[in-house]
Amino acid sequence: MYATERQQEILSKARLDGRVEVRELADQLDVTPETVRRDLTALERRGLLHRVHGGAIPVERLGFEPAVSEREAVMAAQKERIARAALDELPDGGAIILDAGTTTARLAELLPADRELTVVTHGLPIAMALAGRPHLSVHLLGGVIRGRTLAAVGTWTERDVRDVYADVVFLGINGLTVEQGLTTPDLVEAGVKRALVAAARRTVVLADHTKIGRSEFAHVAPLSAVDTVITDTDLDLELAEEIEQTGTRVIRA
Numbered sequence: 001m002y003a004t005e006r007q008q009e010i011l012s013k014a015r016l017d018g019r020v021e022v023r024e025l026a027d028q029l030d031v032t033p034e035t036v037r038r039d040l041t042a043l044e045r046r047g048l049l050h051r052v053h054g055g056a057i058p059v060e061r062l063g064f065e066p067a068v069s070e071r072e073a074v075m076a077a078q079k080e081r082i083a084r085a086a087l088d089e090l091p092d093g094g095a096i097i098l099d100a101g102t103t104t105a106r107l108a109e110l111l112p113a114d115r116e117l118t119v120v121t122h123g124l125p126i127a128m129a130l131a132g133r134p135h136l137s138v139h140l141l142g143g144v145i146r147g148r149t150l151a152a153v154g155t156w157t158e159r160d161v162r163d164v165y166a167d168v169v170f171l172g173i174n175g176l177t178v179e180q181g182l183t184t185p186d187l188v189e190a191g192v193k194r195a196l197v198a199a200a201r202r203t204v205v206l207a208d209h210t211k212i213g214r215s216e217f218a219h220v221a222p223l224s225a226v227d228t229v230i231t232d233t234d235l236d237l238e239l240a241e242e243i244e245q246t247g248t249r250v251i252r253a
Contacts, residue, residue: 001029007039011048014058021055041236044210051075051210075208078232078253082206083107085230085253089204091167093117097196098126100151101172103206105129111136120164120199122152122192139164146189153188161195169200173207175216176229178242182220190218202227209235212243223248 001009006029014020025036040056043049049056053075083106090096093116098104100123108126111117115135121127122141130138141160143152171193175183182205184190197203203226212235228249231240240250 003039003042006031007043010036010039011043011058014049014056019052019055019057023054025055041210045214047214053077075210075232078208078234079103079106081232081253082208082230083110085251086170086204086206087112089168089170089202089228089230090115090117095120095164095166097121097164097166097169097200098123099169099171099193099196100124100126100149101206103208104170104172107170107206118166120161120166122157122196124150124152143192146186149189151189151192153186153192157192158195161192161199164199166200168202168204169196171196171203171205171226173205173220174211175214176205176207176212176223176243177215178223178246180215180219181222181224182226183216184218184220185216187218190220193220197221197225204228204230206230208232213239 010020010025022033022036026033040049040051044051044056048059050059079102082103086107087110095118098108098119098121105123105126108129113135118137118139119130120139120141122143124145127138127140130136141152141157143157144154146153173182174185184193205226207229209232212231223246226248228251229243230251230253233252235252240252243250
């Protein structure tokens with residue numbers, strides 16, 4: 001069976017059953033789990049499947065953009081490693097911006113208790129998690145709360161961002177390619193993310209490997225605006241090298 005035929009069979013099964021499991025597919029198709037994972041990655045990059053732990057689900061089941069509650073359990077181990085690696089990018093003091101998102105929320109939970117930092121965020125879960133930390137000065141950006149991401153968005157948010165300038169922004173993203181740069185499904189979210197990038201000296205993108213090599217609807221910024229991408233070890237080495245050739249550092253955690 002050719003790869004395209006195998007991937008079509010995987011997609012058909014996912015749409016019929018609502019999800020597919022790597023081990024089950026490997027047995028049914030008589031291939032290795034690694035081959036199945038490559039097929040799932042290829043289907044995800046085409047926007048047909050969404051990878052979850054141990055398998056994948058069709059995008060029709062998710063809707064256009066998963067809510068925070070759905071995303072929290074997806075790639076949890078990888079997000080933990082990415083967040084821990086991001087701690088090395090923190091300044092000794094000064095100000096940071098934490099974009100809304102599940103990986104940046106994990107970074108917020110891991111912020112050192114003894115380091116004095118100013119933290120700017122538009123993510124409600126992040127602000128709530130940090131509000132009681134005595135060594136942190138937390139600034140919550142205003143705006144309209146978008147229920148799907150629990151983030152403040154819109155012109156108010158973008159206006160507030162223009163009043164600050166931070167040492168580093170830790171940015172979550174839905175899509176990253178060399179050609180299209182950073183992308184996300186929603187135009188309003190894209191506008192806020194673009195403002196966050198402009199409000200910091202350095203931009204560090206936190207993105208698991210499923211986000212890299214895919215493009216979404218709304219453009220945020222070119223890859224040249226990104227200093228560092230922190231991802232997981234499942235990222236294809238060729239993709240990592242392609243990104244690094246543009247001058248952006250890649251850390252595989």
